[in-house]
Amino acid sequence: MSSDQSSPQVPGATVYVIDDDAALRAGLADLLESVSLNARVFASLQDFLAEPRGDGPACLILDVRMPGQSGTDFHQQMERLGVHLPVIFITGHGDIAMGVKAIKDGAVDFLTKPFRDQELLDAVQVALERDRQRLARAVSTSSLQDRWRSLTPGERDVVRLVVRGQLNKQIAAELDVKEITVKVRRAKSMKKMGAASLTDLVRMVDELAPPER
Incomplete structure (x- = not known):
C-alpha cells in the first residue's frame, strides 16, 4: 500500500478484513479507521464466520489465498452461508483471468498487492454504497410483506x-x-x-x- 487518502467514506460503517498477514491486517485497520470506518480484522475465514456481524452497511476485504479454503471459493459459498456482504479481493498472486472471474461472480474489485491506499478506499466506498442499497431494499421488501399480510x-x-x-x-x-x-x-x-x-x-x-x- 502507498499513502493517498482523500475520498469521503461512510461514518460508522464496518469493513471486515480477512488476511493471514498480521502486518497487512494492522495496516489496513489503521487506514480504514483514519477515514472513520470501523475495521474488524480476522486471520482466517473460520474466525470471521464465528464472529457476529452488525446490521449496518458493511463490506468485506478478502485475501485470495487463505490457509485451507481460498478466498474465491469462500466468495462462491457466501450466499449459502448467509453472508451477504460486497467483497473486495486483494492478492499478491492474482492474474487477469482470476480478476475477471471474481468480478463476474459479483466482487466489487480485485486489487493486486501492492496497491495504493486510495484504490482500496475508493473500492470500499463503492462496496459500502452497494450494501446500503441492499439494506434499503430489504427494508422496503419487509414493509411490503407486512402490508400484504x-x-x-x-x-x-x-x-x-x-x-x-x-x-x-x-x-x-x-x-x-x-x-x-x-x-x-x-x-x-x-x-x-x-x-x-x-x-x-x-x-x-x-x-x-x-x-x-
Missing part, C-alpha cells in the same frame, strides 16, 4: 386477479361474489398496500416473494 384472504384473492388484468365483473364471477364486493375489496386493498394506481399494485405484487403471493 394486512389484507384479508378475500382482498388478496381480488388483488391476485386484478393484477392479472381481469375486470371487476370477471373477478366477481370467478370468486362467486357480487361486483360491488369486488370494488370494495379492491379499494381497501389499494389503500392498505399504499398503491396509487393499478401499475403500482402490479409492481408491488411482482416484488413480493413467491410465498407471499
